[in-house]
Amino acid sequence: MHEMSIAAAVIGQVEEAARAGGASAVTTVRLQVGELAGVVPDALAFCFELACAGTVLEGAGLVTETVAARARCGACAHEWPTGMPPELCCPGCARATDVELLSGRELQIVSVDWEDGPPGPARARTREPISEEA
Known part of the structure; x- marks a missing residue:
């Protein structure tokens, strides 16, 4: 199942960006997934949830947007x-x-929502676009 390696690559890129941005927690990751990319969105979501354990992404939601092939x-x-x-x-x-x-071959991180600063009740939310492909 290559969805696990894709999830791990996405998590690695998001963790790097979150650390650089001073994030305490990532809440949402949005991906574009082309219908010809050979990725099963449900399998990717399952793998993403498993691979996030113990990272700054633990508990983050994964939102996938299917891109039609043209x-x-x-x-x-x-x-x-x-x-x-x-x-x-x-x-x-x-x-x-x-x-x-x-179009239709995309596999790209579109945006990431995270909470700024140290863990605690007074955190700001930030949305960061990440244009690198997973």
């Missing part, structure tokens, strides 16, 4: 949703030789 034909510039499995023959001109996948 393609464009280089010959006629037609764009279409490819679906899963991807349909890479242009529905506009029936060519399959010059097709570009525009």
Whole structure:
């Protein structure tokens, strides 16, 4: 199950950013996951919860946003949703030789919500965008 290694990579990147930002706790991590990325969101959420134990992310929620797969034909510039499995023959001109996948392979940390400062009742919440891919 490669979702565990993905969860570990996400947690590592978020921990690094949280430490640099002075966070005491991470509350939410938002990811974009392309429908062609080969990631099962429920399995990723399960692995994320397990891998967060004992880290600054313990108890954090994982929010995944599915990104639909889209393609464009280089010959006629037609764009279409490819679906899963991807349909890479242009529905506009029936060519399959010059097709570009525009989206659907994403696996990216979009944002992280955390609490600033030392643990305690007077913590501020901060939302930090992280643009690195997991």
